[in-house]
Amino acid sequence: MHLLQNQDGPLVFGRWRKQVAGRAGQVWGGVRLLAPPRGYSPDFLTPTLPEPGGELDDGIEALLSTPRRRLRADLTELAEDRRIPAWGQRLADGDVPSLRALADALRRHHRLAVAPFWSHIRARFDANRAAVGAAMLNQGLAGTLPLLHSSLRWESPILYVDGGHLGDDLHLRGRGLRLVPSFFCWPGPTLLKDPDLAPVLVYPVDHDPLWLAGDPAAPSAAPEIALGALLGKTRATVLRAAADSCTTTDLARRSGISPASASHHAGILREARLLNTRRVGGAVIHHITPLGAALLHGNG
Structure with a gap:
């Protein structure tokens, strides 16, 4: 909800925001007041489940079981920075219908903003x-x-x-x-x-900035030609291959070059701040930066 009310992370979330935001107001009702674009939102909205990997229903059940003192403490904290509507006061009092209405709104939000993706x-x-x-x-x-x-x-x-x-x-x-x-x-x-x-x-988590940009392996001809002219054909291919995070071996395979050559080109792209590289265990993982994604997608 925070990200739908601000403009943060435009390269990663911009297209998702455009697809979802137009209908979000109808889905949320006044629930957005509990998750403002900046600052505090109540802890009870993000309950910690006993076991990791729980489903939506587990989270909803935990929310419905929130103790009244927790509801009141969290909403009192929220009220220090903004006005709480009347239904929020009922929620703070542990009103069961208000809690169920909140749970229903969160289910609608999940169907709109999470489930399709x-x-x-x-x-x-x-x-x-x-x-x-x-x-x-x-x-x-x-x-x-x-x-x-x-x-x-x-x-x-x-x-x-x-x-x-x-x-x-x-x-x-x-x-x-x-x-x-x-x-x-x-x-x-x-x-x-x-x-x-x-x-x-x-x-x-690490993000692929092009996750909603269509097939990154098949861009239009004009950006591809321009990118090749700017970086060189091989280096442009390496940048495109790294649009989805990958190891040096994967980068070489996708680009049709040797691992040594892939590592060399990745190093140059990293110096230009078009790629980031980090070591995870014995593997080296490359992923494209927002600047690299903008250049690749023709938005730079």
């Missing part, structure tokens, strides 16, 4: 799970945490989140920290507001 979203989750699993096996926790996002910095025993947007320190007090990848978390990791809740760090 689920195959791609799930693929991003699967890729993240594989990359993080490989990193944990090969590098341990200390080597994995900084790979989750560029703003994360591990200096044992403290995990720093650069940027200053999370506010106060969070002390785990032996409770552990659950890491939750999110497709719609942008631009950096976030935490639940209440320090007494089970600690959860939500971080963005």
